[in-house]
Amino acid sequence: MVRSREPYVLAFSALAAGLAEGRYGWGRPLVVTEIAAALHLSPTPVREALARLAGEGLIDHRPGYGYASLAFTGADLADLYALHELHLLEAAGRSAFNALPKDLGEDDVRAIEGFFRALVLRTGSRALDRAHRRLMAQLGPALRVEAQVLGPDRNGLRRQRACYDAQDRVGLIEEIQRWHERRKQSSRAVVEAMRAADQSIFQI
Known part of the structure; x- marks a missing residue:
């Protein structure tokens, strides 16, 4: 069977x-x-x-x-960013500040998404994990373009990780909110870049 x-x-x-x-x-x-x-x-x-x-x-x-x-429309993408922010604020509120993986990296979009993923996993919530994985699949097409439109924000990532390492929950929440406000403001530009690039090449 x-x-x-x-x-x-x-x-x-x-x-x-x-x-x-x-x-x-x-x-x-x-x-x-x-x-x-x-x-x-x-x-x-x-x-x-x-x-x-x-x-x-x-x-x-x-x-x-x-x-x-x-x-996506710009409004659709802004809504997805807002939902992603809510997932991470929930994760930050629950965090026990356990040690993070050492291989998250520093320089690209995968590093920040790896950090966010680690925050979610450390809540121990399977429901939040499932919801976050589904949301990341929805955001997948936008993430590469987002990196090109926004450029790297290595200082933002370092600030978030520093707050986590210091077990500064308030600071971590503020940094997550700051990061996502920048994303939401860029949502229309990201969608326009996706349309212009039409970067889908069918390869499996």
Whole structure:
């Protein structure tokens, strides 16, 4: 029985990973036959995987047109940033300030997302973890463009980590709020850059 589900698992895993990496860009069609051919699968498990992703809000389903990667407006992206901020404020409020991983890095968007991920994981809340992972999948297409639009904010990351290391909960909360205010203000510019770049290249 498990073997009969393997094609679906392959399709879902490949698509979810691609979405999290921003591989499908802004509002690009997700064509069942093309995905199935690239994965060497029949269309049925691909269609099932796309239906689940649509149900989880990770892609759009347009009746009569099929599936597509999310096409944000500036307001949509600002809302996602605001929700991300709420997740992190909850994590900061619960934090026991346990030691962070040593391999978070310092210089790129993956470093700050790694730090945020560590904050969430250290709450021990599976519900918050699941919600945060889903949100990160929705934000995936925007993250690479965000880094280009905003540029690195290494000092902001260092301040957040310094507050964490000092167990300064108030300071950490203020830094998270400052970081996300900058993101929310940039949301329209990020979406415009996503549209202009149309950076989705179908590679699995």
